[in-house]
Amino acid sequence: MCIGIPGQIVALYEKQGDHAWAEVCGLRREVNIALVCEDEPAALVGCWVLIHVGFALSRLDEREARQTLAALHAMGEVETDVALFLRGGEER
Amino acid sequence: MRFVDEFRDPQLAKTLLEQLHQRAGLLPYTADKPLQIMEVCGGHTHAIFKFGLDKLLPPQLEFIHGPGCPVCVLPMGRIDACCEIAAHPEVIFCTFGDALRVPGQHGSLAQARERGADIRVVYSPLDGLRLARENPARQVVFFALGFETTQPVTAVTLQQARRERLTNFSIFCQHISLMPTLRSLLSQDDVRIDAFLAPGHVSMITGAAPYHFINQEFGKPLVISGFEPLDMLQSVLMLVKQVCEASCKTENQYRRVVPEQGNLLAQKAMREVFTLTGSSEWRGLGMIERSGISLTSAYATFDAEHRFSPQAQPVADDPRSRCGEVLTGRCKPHQCPLFGTGCTPHNAFGALMVSSEGACAAWFQYRHREAAIASLPQHKQQQKVSQDE
Numbered sequence: 431m432c433i434g435i436p437g438q439i440v441a442l443y444e445k446q447g448d449h450a451w452a453e454v455c456g457l458r459r460e461v462n463i464a465l466v467c468e469d470e471p472a473a474l475v476g477c478w479v480l481i482h483v484g485f486a487l488s489r490l491d492e493r494e495a496r497q498t499l500a501a502l503h504a505m506g507e508v509e510t511d512v513a514l515f516l517r518g519g520e521e522r
Numbered sequence: 523m524r525f526v527d528e529f530r531d532p533q534l535a536k537t538l539l540e541q542l543h544q545r546a547g548l549l550p551y552t553a554d555k556p557l558q559i560m561e562v563c564g565g566h567t568h569a570i571f572k573f574g575l576d577k578l579l580p581p582q583l584e585f586i587h588g589p590g591c592p593v594c595v596l597p598m599g600r601i602d603a604c605c606e607i608a609a610h611p612e613v614i615f616c617t618f619g620d621a622l623r624v625p626g627q628h629g630s631l632a633q634a635r636e637r638g639a640d641i642r643v644v645y646s647p648l649d650g651l652r653l654a655r656e657n658p659a660r661q662v663v664f665f666a667l668g669f670e671t672t673q674p675v676t677a678v679t680l681q682q683a684r685r686e687r688l689t690n691f692s693i694f695c696q697h698i699s700l701m702p703t704l705r706s707l708l709s710q711d712d713v714r715i716d717a718f719l720a721p722g723h724v725s726m727i728t729g730a731a732p733y734h735f736i737n738q739e740f741g742k743p744l745v746i747s748g749f750e751p752l753d754m755l756q757s758v759l760m761l762v763k764q765v766c767e768a769s770c771k772t773e774n775q776y777r778r779v780v781p782e783q784g785n786l787l788a789q790k791a792m793r794e795v796f797t798l799t800g801s802s803e804w805r806g807l808g809m810i811e812r813s814g815i816s817l818t819s820a821y822a823t824f825d826a827e828h829r830f831s832p833q834a835q836p837v838a839d840d841p842r843s844r845c846g847e848v849l850t851g852r853c854k855p856h857q858c859p860l861f862g863t864g865c866t867p868h869n870a871f872g873a874l875m876v877s878s879e880g881a882c883a884a885w886f887q888y889r890h891r892e893a894a895i896a897s898l899p900q901h902k903q904q905q906k907v908s909q910d911e
Contacts (some may be wrong), residue, residue, distance in 0.1 A: 432671035484646030
């Protein structure tokens with residue numbers, strides 16, 4: 431039920447101030463932005479948001495996403511060393 | 523899709539699983555007495571079955587499928603009340619599709635629709651507002667169902683209705699709060715849960731602070747997790763590390779979506795529109811204190827129960843089903859006597875079989891076929907698999 435889909439805000443919606451157009455999987459959808467709009471709505475254009483039942487509920491933090499992935503990529507090497515250390519280096 | 527595909531990378535999943543198997547080997551848990559990790563959210567349950575994550579885990583770890591699916595904990599009496607309101611000839615009753623087939627004592631909303639009630643499936647509560655504007659002579663009732671993820675959405679919808687002075691729009695409020703349920707679950711004697719995967723999308727609204735009691739009062743580690751396979755495997759690894767280090771804290775794996783403070787605008791909207799009111803009934807779990815949500819006095823006129831005074835009564839859970847035990851991790855879906863016979867996704871007896879996020883429906887969809895094939899003699903198994911494909 432609490433499904434969220436990532437979409438990118440591509441334009442503001444002329445007829446209603448707290449609505450915008452978001453692109454989701456190549457399709458344009460009208461979304462309510464009242465809950466992610468802390469300042470000027472125009473600042474949201476280009477941002478990625480998480481959409482739930484027609485509302486943008488969170489701005490996706492691209493820097494955090496990149497950091498999580500980078501940490502996962504780096505994990506292979508570091509973690510193997512740690513695991514070996516924890517087991518007293520029995521595989522050496 | 524952006525922020526989805528990256529978190530399904532099979533090579534990274536393999537690396538994570540290797541780490542997980544190495545670490546789990548150091549735990550004082552065994553296949554017979556595994557570390558039990560409750561994934562609270564139905565979205566996580568669905569992802570676990572869809573991607574087969576439970577089968578990839580080391581034998582020392584086990585997922586317990588928790589109560590975080592609003593449809594699954596929806597009591598029968600509440601469905602009866604919805605059907606009663608929907609039967610008024612002036613009413614257009616709007617609901618999310620998930621709730622349509624949940625059985626009440628007197629049938630489901632889908633059956634009420636067959637009997638002539640004007641029941642419409644909507645994608646968003648804003649669709650309900652639009653229907654109210656377009657049909658000034660009708661009363662539009664929106665079935666507001668869900669945890670903290672969906673509450674701010676209903677709140678903003680009601681703020682809009684109030685600004686527009688819409689007098690023919692109201693909600694049937696079945697919003698519930700997740701934290702009191704976790705407290706109630708942890709307070710039960712024979713429930714053995716060692717660690718929690720916390721729901722990412724509830725957390726993006728509430729932030730991390732409301733979970734701290736789970737660490738401080740109950741001594742259980744918790745990780746807020748995203749919904750892709752890498753998110754979930756990384757979260758499980760974070761939990762295993764906490765257990766190895768004997769630490770017990772709330773960590774946030776899903777930082778790209780969940781800010782530490784949650785969504786402050788959403789919290790403000792919820793405070794304006796909703797208030798916590800006493801206890802609330804949960805299907806399979808009984809009454810839970812301080813888990814029910816109702817409208818504040820400023821919004822009381824939008825309460826469909828005030829407007830239509832439904833007479834439906836609470837209904838006791840049917841003793842033949844074991845929904846409550848499945849919800850609390852005391853039994854697996856297929857161990858219920860009704861599973862797959864008296865209760866299937868097409869003809870559900872309990873709500874866990876209705877929603878695709880329910881543990882029983884997920885088990886039925888992804889495990890039942892495998893079990894049926896496994897019970898065939900060897901030479902027939904291959905035949906059956908190729909037939910199905």
